[in-house]
Amino acid sequence: MALSGVEIFKMLPKTNCKKCGHPTCLAFAMKLAQRQVSIDACPDVSEEAKKILGEAAAPPIRPIVLGVGDKAVKMGEETVLFRHDKKFLNPPAFALEIKDTETDDDISSKVSAVLDSEVERVGQKLRIDAIFVENTSKDAAKFEAVVKAISAKAPDIPLILSTTDPVAAEAGIKVVADKKPILYGANDSNAEEMANIAKKYKVTLGVYAKGLEALSALTEKIKGLGVEDMVIDSGARRAKEIIEDNTQIRRAATKKSFKPLGYPVINFMQRDNPMLEALMASLGVTKYSSIIVLSNIEKWKNLALFALRQNIYTDPQVPMQVEQKIYKIGEPKPESPLLITTNFSLTYFIVLGEVENSKVPCRLAVMDTEGLSVLTSWAAGKFTASKIAQFIKESGIENEISHRELIIPGYVAILSGSIEEKLPGWKVTVGPREANGIPVFLRSKVQ
C-alpha cells in the first residue's frame, strides 16, 4: 500500500540536513509520498527504512520492456492520473497488425511500411514501434513460418505474438524469444499453459479477460503461477468501454495501489474506416493505452498520432526548449545571412527545417526566452530589443561574420528600429512572418 507523507517522515532521520535538496525531512517525505523523488536522495536513511520505502515507492504500474536494442519500447511505470500532476513517462507503442493468413506480398509490404514509418519531429525520432502478429490461421506451423519471415525482414522491430493456442504460442515464441517479445492470448482457459511458456522463454504475457473483475482475478492467478510481467486487456473494444476501463485501471493502480490491475494496457483500435481508426488510436494516446494495435498505418495517420503522442508525453510544466547559441546551418561563410529566433523547440525546429529547405547556408541565433515562441516571448518581455542586442553582442558573432545585418521574425517587425538603436552599426531586416516564407526570402537575398 502507498504510505502517507507523515508515515514516511517517521522513518526518515529527521535531522533536516538538506542533503536531499529539500529544506526539511518533512518536505522530502511529502515529495516521496507523491512519488516525485527517490529515497536514494537521502544518504542517511537506514537500510531497513530504505527497503520499506523502496517497496512503497515502486511504480504502481509495472514497468515492461518490449523488444531489445535501440528500438525497444518501455511501458508502464506511470504514477498519476493527470499529466498536470506529473509528466506521463512512457508513450504508448503503436503496433501494426499482420495476420498469418495474409499473402507473402502483403506481409512483406506491411513490414516495409513499418520499417519506413520513421519521421523526425522536434529532434525526436518517431515511428510505428512494433508488429502484432495474429495467428488467424489457427495453424501452429503457419504461425511459426510467418513469425520467422517477419523477424528475418525486420530483426530490430519488437514483436507481439497473438494466439490462444499454446502449441502455436510456443512455436512462434521460440523463434524470437531472445528479442523480448510479448506473448498475447492468455485467458482463463489456457492460463496455466501460457504462463508456463512465458516463464520458460522469459517473455511478457498478454492477458485477456472480459471485464475488470475477471481480469483482476486472472492476473492474480497468473502471478500465482510465477509470471510477473504482464500487459492486460479488459476486452474493451468500443470507444466508451475503452475510456471507462482504461480510466478505472489507471485509477485503481495509481490511486488505490491495486496491484492486480497495475500493468500496462493493450488496446485494439482496428477499424475499416481509417479516420475512425485514427480517432480510436488518439483516444488510446490520451487515455492510458500502453500498446495500440492498428490495422493500417497510412502516413497521414501516423503523423497525426505521432504529434499527439509527443504532445501528451511532454512535461506540461516545462516548455520544450533548445540551448541558446548561434547554430550553423550548412556551411556558412562570413558573408552568409544571420537570422534570429527564440528557443522554443517547435519554433527552432520549424525555422531550422525551412532554412535547410532554402539550401542557403546561414547562421541562426537562437535566444533563450525560457522556451516561449516568438510572439509569446515578445509579449512577455523576454524577446525585446535590449535583450536581443545584449545577446548578439555577448555571442561573439561579430568576430565571425563580415556583415552587420540581422534578420528578425516578421511577427516582431515592430522591434526593428529599437534593435538598430541598441546595436549601433547594425542593419535589421524584417523576415517573413511565417517560417514557410523563409526559403523564398533567403534565396532572394543571395541572388
Ligand code: SF4
Ligand atoms: S537528506 Fe535525509 S535527513 Fe537530510 S533533510 Fe533530506 S530527508 Fe532529511
